[in-house]
Amino acid sequence: MIDRQKYVRNFSIIAHIDHGKSTLADRLIEKTGFLTQREMHEQLLDNMDLERERGITIKLQTIRLVYKAKDGHEYILNLIDTPGHVDFHYEVSRSLAACEGAVLVVDAAQGIEAQTLANVYLALDQNLEIVPVINKIDLPSARPEEIKNEIEDVIGLEAQDAPMISAKEGINIEEVLEAIVKKIPAPTGNPEAPLKALVFDSYYDSYKGVVAYIRVKEGRVKKGDVIKMMAASKTFEVAEVGVLGLGQLPVEELTAGDVGYLAASIKDVKYCRVGDTITKVNNPAKEALPGYKKVISMVYCGVYPADGEDFNNIRDALEKLQVNDAALIFEPETSVALGFGFRCGFLGLLHLEIIQERLEREFDLNIIATSPSVIYNIYKHDGTVLQIQNPTNLPSPTEIKYMEEPVVNANIMTPVDYVGPIMELCQNRRGIFINMEYIEKTRVVLHYKLPLNEVIYDFFDALKSKTRGYASLDYELAGYQESKLVKLDILINNELVDAFSIVVHEDKAYERGRNMVEKLKEVIPRHMFAVPIQAIIGSKIIARETVRALRKDVLSKCYGGDITRKKKLLEKQKEGKKRMRLVGSVEVPQEAFLTVLKFDEKK
Amino acid sequence: MKSKLGIYIHVPFCVKRCLYCDFCSGIDLDTELVAKYFRALKEEIALNRHIAGYYVVDSIFIGGGTPSAVESGYIDKLLNDIYKWFEIDSNCESTIEVNPGTIDIPKARDYISSGLNRISVGVQTLNDHLLKKIGRIHSAAEAEETLSGIHQAGFLNVSVDLMFNLPGQHLDNVTADIKKIMKYDINHISYYSLKVEENTPFHNMLRNNQIQLASDELEREIYHKIIAMLENKGFNQYEISNFSLPGYESRHNMKYWSRDAYLGLGLSSHSFIDHQRFSNTINLDGYIHSLLSDKRLSRSEAETIQGKDVIWEYLILGLRKTKGIDIEAFKAISGSHFHEYRKILNTLETKGLIEFDTTGFRLTRLGMDLSNTVFVELLI
Numbered sequence: 010m011i012d013r014q015k016y017v018r019n020f021s022i023i024a025h026i027d028h029g030k031s032t033l034a035d036r037l038i039e040k041t042g043f044l045t046q047r048e049m050h051e052q053l054l055d056n057m058d059l060e061r062e063r064g065i066t067i068k069l070q071t072i073r074l075v076y077k078a079k080d081g082h083e084y085i086l087n088l089i090d091t092p093g094h095v096d097f098h099y100e101v102s103r104s105l106a107a108c109e110g111a112v113l114v115v116d117a118a119q120g121i122e123a124q125t126l127a128n129v130y131l132a133l134d135q136n137l138e139i140v141p142v143i144n145k146i147d148l149p150s151a152r153p154e155e156i157k158n159e160i161e162d163v164i165g166l167e168a169q170d171a172p173m174i175s176a177k178e179g180i181n182i183e184e185v186l187e188a189i190v191k192k193i194p195a196p197t198g199n200p201e202a203p204l205k206a207l208v209f210d211s212y213y214d215s216y217k218g219v220v221a222y223i224r225v226k227e228g229r230v231k232k233g234d235v236i237k238m239m240a241a242s243k244t245f246e247v248a249e250v251g252v253l254g255l256g257q258l259p260v261e262e263l264t265a266g267d268v269g270y271l272a273a274s275i276k277d278v279k280y281c282r283v284g285d286t287i288t289k290v291n292n293p294a295k296e297a298l299p300g301y302k303k304v305i306s307m308v309y310c311g312v313y314p315a316d317g318e319d320f321n322n323i324r325d326a327l328e329k330l331q332v333n334d335a336a337l338i339f340e341p342e343t344s345v346a347l348g349f350g351f352r353c354g355f356l357g358l359l360h361l362e363i364i365q366e367r368l369e370r371e372f373d374l375n376i377i378a379t380s381p382s383v384i385y386n387i388y389k390h391d392g393t394v395l396q397i398q399n400p401t402n403l404p405s406p407t408e409i410k411y412m413e414e415p416v417v418n419a420n421i422m423t424p425v426d427y428v429g430p431i432m433e434l435c436q437n438r439r440g441i442f443i444n445m446e447y448i449e450k451t452r453v454v455l456h457y458k459l460p461l462n463e464v465i466y467d468f469f470d471a472l473k474s475k476t477r478g479y480a481s482l483d484y485e486l487a488g489y490q491e492s493k494l495v496k497l498d499i500l501i502n503n504e505l506v507d508a509f510s511i512v513v514h515e516d517k518a519y520e521r522g523r524n525m526v527e528k529l530k531e532v533i534p535r536h537m538f539a540v541p542i543q544a545i546i547g548s549k550i551i552a553r554e555t556v557r558a559l560r561k562d563v564l565s566k567c568y569g570g571d572i573t574r575k576k577k578l579l580e581k582q583k584e585g586k587k588r589m590r591l592v593g594s595v596e597v598p599q600e601a602f603l604t605v606l607k608f609d610e611k612k
Numbered sequence: 613m614k615s616k617l618g619i620y621i622h623v624p625f626c627v628k629r630c631l632y633c634d635f636c637s638g639i640d641l642d643t644e645l646v647a648k649y650f651r652a653l654k655e656e657i658a659l660n661r662h663i664a665g666y667y668v669v670d671s672i673f674i675g676g677g678t679p680s681a682v683e684s685g686y687i688d689k690l691l692n693d694i695y696k697w698f699e700i701d702s703n704c705e706s707t708i709e710v711n712p713g714t715i716d717i718p719k720a721r722d723y724i725s726s727g728l729n730r731i732s733v734g735v736q737t738l739n740d741h742l743l744k745k746i747g748r749i750h751s752a753a754e755a756e757e758t759l760s761g762i763h764q765a766g767f768l769n770v771s772v773d774l775m776f777n778l779p780g781q782h783l784d785n786v787t788a789d790i791k792k793i794m795k796y797d798i799n800h801i802s803y804y805s806l807k808v809e810e811n812t813p814f815h816n817m818l819r820n821n822q823i824q825l826a827s828d829e830l831e832r833e834i835y836h837k838i839i840a841m842l843e844n845k846g847f848n849q850y851e852i853s854n855f856s857l858p859g860y861e862s863r864h865n866m867k868y869w870s871r872d873a874y875l876g877l878g879l880s881s882h883s884f885i886d887h888q889r890f891s892n893t894i895n896l897d898g899y900i901h902s903l904l905s906d907k908r909l910s911r912s913e914a915e916t917i918q919g920k921d922v923i924w925e926y927l928i929l930g931l932r933k934t935k936g937i938d939i940e941a942f943k944a945i946s947g948s949h950f951h952e953y954r955k956i957l958n959t960l961e962t963k964g965l966i967e968f969d970t971t972g973f974r975l976t977r978l979g980m981d982l983s984n985t986v987f988v989e990l991l992i
Binding site: 560561579 | 620
């Protein structure tokens with residue numbers, strides 16, 4: 010092993026949401042003396058507001074730390090951050106592929122959760138050395154000894170000497186650093202071999218173009234090298250390489266074992282996908298690093314401009330987001346009800362929600378998002394097979410022989426007390442029970458096969474509310490199954506409003522249809538004429554409500570000649586009208602498009 | 613010739629605030645405060661003397677609040693101050709609002725000697741149960757007493773304020789009110805539908821289900837019944853909520869709807885003079901302090917009404933009048949924009965909200981029920 014590699018450690022921190030990953034990262038940064046206490050803002054790694062609010066990490070951030078260990082040597086610790094949610098499995102796996110080890114943070118009170126396991130399995134797939142750490146030992150409800158046993162029993166990791174820490178209080182952080190240095194192996198790889206560098210993240214910089222975060226597995230790379238992205242088959246000239254301190258620090262060269270960044274005036278993020286392998290045009294690697302996958306969107310929805318918002322602003326924003334988020338895909342589409350917009354594909358429901366919120370918050374856009382949908386396989390009588398993700402494009406029922414929908418294997422970890430309500434929820438959502446395992450006396454993991462279209466429809470919220478937030482969910486796609494699906498349409502004043510169309514299981518259609526028309530009745534204002542709202546399947550009406558005709562629309566008396574107040578009230582009314590969508594001759598408020606998506610688990 | 617001017621004077625004091633009222637009123641009758649307020653009014657009148665030279669006053673309206681809640685001497689001095697600075701038309705319509713329970717025959721006589729020639733009585737309803745429910749201080753009998761008393765005192769020009777859509781009020785209650793009121797010698801009725809405004813006790817009570825209002829359908833049925841009954845008695849509906857015997861339309865009200873000039877005096881009053889709209893503060897202490905200590909008006913910034921705003925105001929105010937808007941006059945007001953508006957008016961006509969004849973256009977019955985819909989369409 011060459012000296013340069015000997016004092017390098019590349020690692021990630023993996024944890025269930027809220028088990029303290031970001032806080033531990035902050036402490037590690039602090040302890041390595043990179044920053045003064047004052048410079049640290051809380052949760053240094055999560056730099057997006059949204060992440061802080063949700064307490065989850067969306068976008069990767071990687072940082073290089075310098076640590077003087079007890080053995081007297083100075084080590085370079087590359088901390089590669091990972092997103093902490095099921096939707097980002099692939100991104101997590103690529104980050105882990107850049108490491109030799111992972112610090113597994115387990116909450117001393119809550120123990121192992123669904124995502125702890127999911128992440129551990131991903132780390133084991135990459136043959137990483139896992140360093141367990143018990144966090145939050147300062148909590149009154151902490152039971153570290155039990156948790157250690159749990160880690161040994163459930164995961165099969167030696168945990169008796171796991172550092173017992175409180176990241177929040179800064180207790181025993183040093184032990185974590187020592188464990189990283191001692192237990193995680195140094196990187197290997199021949200610096201003289203042809204270049205193989207793994208792209209584990211990228212983002213767009215308006216000056217440098219796409220900046221790739223890379224792990225050099227073999228060979229070396231420096232400014233001026235002509236490189237090739239192996240999956241994208243594109244060549245670029247390297248403009249800059251560097252390491253990731255607090256900011257980017259350009260260096261002469263990155264060699265095997267190093268983690269850093271690379272800029273090569275790459276204009277489009279699609280040429281620099283996560284998981285791709287960078288090599289050189291002269292002396293190229295024979296084969297790419299394993300594991301590259303083209304990201305598949307599992308959840309789709311339409312995104313439309315609301316309230317006179319400009320279509321072009323939305324396109325610009327989506328383009329900007331896509332530059333940093335290769336998993337987001339979009340293409341223009343047209344809706345009769347909503348006009349010009351985009352069909353967007355996401356990794357999962359959380360990813361969808363995050364993108365929606367970023368469009369609204371970061372770009373200050375007013376958008377309408379349609380019901381999320383998944384991809385259905387349609388087998389027609391004429392032998393052709395279609396893949397449809399927009400319910401509007403579904404062929405007529407008479408042409409369809411049968412349909413298939415995606416299903417997922419869901420693992421729900423929960424205290425025993427909530428098994429009943431969860432089973433009820435899963436059953437309501439057409440789940441098929443596989444089995445139940447005890448993790449310890451009071452906690453179990455439930456394995457279900459669930460249709461994805463049920464999971465994307467408010468499943469997280471329902472699960473949370475039924476278990477007071479104690480249950481955790483992890484899922485992975487498990488193929489397709491034949492299913493009796495129907496297209497449910499909504500007619501407003503006898504006109505079909507495509508934005509409300511959904512694909513739903515036959516058995517659920519009546520309930521969903523009723524629910525939707527009742528909600529629409531609440532939000533659609535009275536018009537000069539009565540407005541019927543109907544839910545239909547094919548030509549069969551399954552639910553109907555009517556918004557009665559407007560009988561009165563007047564202001565109160567003229568207060569002592571206060572014309573200004575009167576005008577203001579009317580102007581406000583006009584503003585409200587502008588925010589309406591005209592569907593035929595009916596004005597539909599924007600909130601209608603949101604409310605029908607929200608499911609309330611009443612029964 | 614000098615232009616005509618209406619003067620409105622606001623008296624914010626009340627014995628007790630009604631449960632539906634969100635108007636700047638209901639201020640407790642504190643003797644010292646009342647005295648200060650009228651001193652401030654005197655100051656305000658004097659500070660407005662510079663505009664007096666351009667106008668002749670043909671309408672004075674003392675409203676509230678309850679102007680009759682204060683001693684008649686205050687009203688007398690107030691009017692004398694106006695007479696001192698302003699030129700008054702010999703035919704001036706001078707109205708005071710009174711509420712039953714705060715007025716007797718001597719007080720009414722005092723008003724006449726001060727120069728008032730029209731009186732507007734806040735009756736609201738002649739149903740005791742409903743009067744209590746809306747927080748009025750008087751009974752139906754007292755209201756009827758007031759109506760005969762003011763007539764006895766010599767008021768020949770009498771208007772009453774009535775309300776419908778009161779919580780729990782049925783169609784029968786309304787027809788009974790009208791029958792009773794017709795026994796008195798009145799020539800003008802303002803009939804307002806209760807609207808529950810925010811920041812009123814009724815608003816909370818409605819939210820807490822302590823009161824219920826009629827459905828829109830029933831409310832309109834009652835409104836249509838009122839129009840029919842009053843017209844049957846010779847009361848012509850000249851505005852959405854106002855009715856009068858021929859020739860007794862309220863000059864004061866008409867100024868609002870015709871965009872004529874008016875000057876507001878007193879707390880929270882509004883003015884429209886020389887294309888400008890402005891208003892006084894709604895803060896009583898601020899009002900008094902500004903006038904008495906600083907010798908300064910406490911007005912909002914004036915907003916100059918111009919461009920399309922003039923046209924819109926002309927339409928939304930003019931259409932409140934049942935005689936509607938004269939097409940030639942509207943052509944003159946709208947100028948080059950006439951065709952834009954004409955297009956909208958035509959659409960409104962096809963929806964049955966307005967109607968045209970050879971001279972002009974007006975709201976239909978449906979248009980009156982949905983007047984906001986019309987006004988909002990005309991905002992372009």
